[in-house]
Amino acid sequence: MPARPIPAVLPAAFLTAMLAALPAAARDNIQISGSSTVLPYATIVAELFGENFDHPTPVVEGGGSGAGRKKLCEGVGEGTIDIANSSSRIKQSDIDLCTANGVTGVMEVRFGYDGIVFAALRDQPDFAFTPADWFRALSARVVRDGALAPNTARSWDEVNPAFPRHEILAFIPGTKHGTREVFDHNVLLAGCKETGAYDLYADAVQGDDDAKKKEAETRCLDLRTDGVAVDIDGDYTETLARVRANPAGIGVFGLSFYQSNTDRLRVYTMNGVVPSVDSIASGEYPVSRPLFFYVKLAHMGVIPGLRDYVTFFLSDEVAGPDGPLADYGLVPDPKLHETQALVAAERPMEPLSQ
C-alpha cells in the first residue's frame, strides 16, 4: 500500500498540490518487463496488439530476466507489473519471493525457442564446430595424453587438425546472461563429456556419485583466463561491435540477431547442422533454449486487455510458424496448442520439480 506523501519539505508540498489536481485513474495499459532477448518479440506483439485492439499499446521494458521476475514478485496491485519476460525458467527463489509478497497465481507461458549461433564476419574462414572443439578451445584444462593439462592452444588447428590456422578468440555472453547458461550447458558441458574431461574430473573427487557429478560439472565450466574467451556483459550489438573490431573473433549471437545481420555475419554449423528456424524446431541444432513469459493471474480481468494480450500473443497468427515472430527469428513451439489450452484455462504453474 502506498504511503501518504509527507509534506515535510517544500517540494513535497508542491507535489501534493499537483497530485491533488490529478484525477485518480486506474491503470489501463499492460506493463511488461524482463529479458532483453524476449524484448523484441514482446514489442512486436505489443505493437500489433495496440493496432488491432481497443486497448492501449502495452508498455514493454527490458532490464534482464532476473530483474523482470523480481519485479513481478513485488506484489499485487496497479503499481506492479503484469507480465515478466524471461529467457530462462523461473527459479525457486523467485517463487519464494512471490509467495512472501502475496503473489500466488503465476502462469508460466512458453511461447517458442531461441537458437544460439556462432558467427563471425563474412570474410573469415570456414569452420564446422562440435561442442568438443569449443571445449578444447576455451576450457581452462583439456585432456592431453589421458590427463588434464592447462589449455595452451592459440590457434584453431591446435584444437582440431581439420581446422585452418586461425587465432582463437571468442566473444561469449557474460555470466549474468540467460544465453550463457545455454552455452555452458549445451556446448561446454557437452564438449567436456565428449572429450573425456568430465570423467577425469569426476574420478579425481572423493565421495559419492552426487558429489562427483557436482564437482565435475563445475570444473567443466572453468574457462581460460588468458584473454581468449571474452565475456560480453552488454547485448548482441556490443558483441557485433567487438567482432568488427577484432575480425579474427567469433561471437555468440541469438538466431534473430544473426538473421537481422546476415549481410555482415556468417554462421557456423554445430555438429554439421546449420542453425535455422527449422533445424532448431526439429531439435537437430543442439544449442537452443525455451523463451517464457510469466503472467500474474491476479491481474487478469483487473488490468483491461491483459487476457486479450496473452491470448493474442499465443495465437497461431502471431506465434505460429508463419507469424511475425517467426519472421523475426523465433523458433515456433511445436506444442503451441498445448500452451494455448493452458492459457485458455488460466492454469497457474505447478511447483518446480527440482
Place this chain on the structure above:
Amino acid sequence: MTDTTAAPAFRGASLTEPDARTRRRNAAERRFRLLGVGAVAIGLVALVILLGSILNNGLSAFRQTYITFPITLDAAVLDKQGNRNPEEMKKVTTIGYGKLMQQALLDALDEQGIDKGDLTDKEIMALLSKEAPADLRDAVLADPSVVGQTIPVNAFATSRLDGYLKGRVTMESATRDANISPEQLQLADRMEAAGLIEKRLNWGFLTRPDASELRPEAAGLGVAILGSAYMMIVVLVLSLPIGVAASIYLEELAPKNRWTDLIEINIANLAAVPSIVFGILALALFINTWGLPQSAPLVGGLVLTLMTLPTIIIATRASLKAVPPSIRDAALGVGASKMQAIFHHVLPLAMPGILTGTILGLARALGESAPLLLIGMVAFVRDFPGAPPQGLLDPASALPVQVYTWTQRADPAFVERASGAIIVLLVFLLTMNALAIILRRRFERRW
C-alpha cells in the same frame, strides 16, 4: 652572492643578439604556445569527428523512402454491414488491410507495365513497410466516408529498400541478406524509374511513435519529444520557484551561522552528485513509497528537478551576489522594507543571470538519461501521453533514452535513427544554450 661567478657572462651582452638563456626562455614559450594550440586542435578534431560521424550517420534519418500507388477501398471487405460505423469496421484487422494493399500494389505494377520478374506476391508485398496497413486502417477508421473510393496511399518502404536508396544496402550485400533479395531490389529499381518509389522528407521521424524491430522505417521520436517536453515543464514549474526562493533566503535573509554553512556545502556537493544516485532515490521514494506510476513524465520531471535544483540555486546566488550592495542600501535608505528592496530592485537586476542559470540547468536535465533508466522510462511506449495534467502520469519515453534503446536494437536501420535522434537532441540543446547566451548579452548589466 651565489651568482658572482655567473655575472661576468652577462657583461657586454648584446641587446639585439639574444644570449643562450633568453633563447632558452623564448623557446620554452614557443613550446608552450604550440602545446596550447595542440590541445585546442585535439579538442576541435574530436568535435569534428564526433559531429561528422553523427551527421554522416543520422542526416539520412530525416529522409525516407515512400511507395505511392492508388488503392480502392473495397466496401465489401472493409465494411460488410455497409453502415460506415467505425465500431463495426474495427473488426477488420491490419491483416485484412494488408491483403487489400497487396492487391492494390500488384494492380498498380500491372497498370504501369512493370515487369514483376520471378517474385512471388508475398515478396513484392515485403517491399512495403508492415506499418502501412496499420496507417491505412487508422486513416479509414478516422474517416469512414473514404470507403468505396480510390485514394492514393503513401506507404513507407521497408527499411532494407530504404537502405538501398540511401546506399546502406547494395546488390552485393542483398545476395547475403536474409531480409531482401537482389531481385526485389531490381524490381524496386524499375518501380523507381516509373515514379512509384521516391525518397522524401520524413516529418514522421519527429512526429511518429517508436516502432518494433520489424518496422524500423516507421520509428519516430514523437513520444520521446513529448515526454521530454513534459518533463521539462515539470522541472521548470518546480525548480525555478523553489530554487529562487531558496537562494533569496540563503543569500539575502538567512543569518550566517553553522547551519547555513552546512546547507551551503551540501548544495555545492549535491551539484556534483552523479545523476544515477537521484534515479535510485526516485525509484525508492516516488515509485515504491508514494506509489507513482512507472515510466511517467511526472516522476522523470521530479528526478530531474532534484538534479537541477543545486545548479539553479548556485547560479541564482551568484547573480544575486553580483548585484552591488549600493542598490540594496539605496532602497533601504529611502524606506523600503527588506522584502521590497529584494523584490523591487535586487531580483529584477539579477533576473538575466537567474534565467541563464535555469536554462543551462534545463539543458543539462534534457540530456540526462541515467536516472530515467531506473524509473522505467526506457520502456517501449507507442501511445502518446494525454494532455497535462493527467498526461503527466501516462507512460512516455525521453529523447536521450530513445537514443539508448535504438542503439541496442538488432536491425542496422536503427543505427541511422539513433544518430538522427542525437541530431534532434543536439538541436534542442543548442537552441537552449543560444537562448541563454542571447538573454545574457541583451540584459546583462555591468556595474
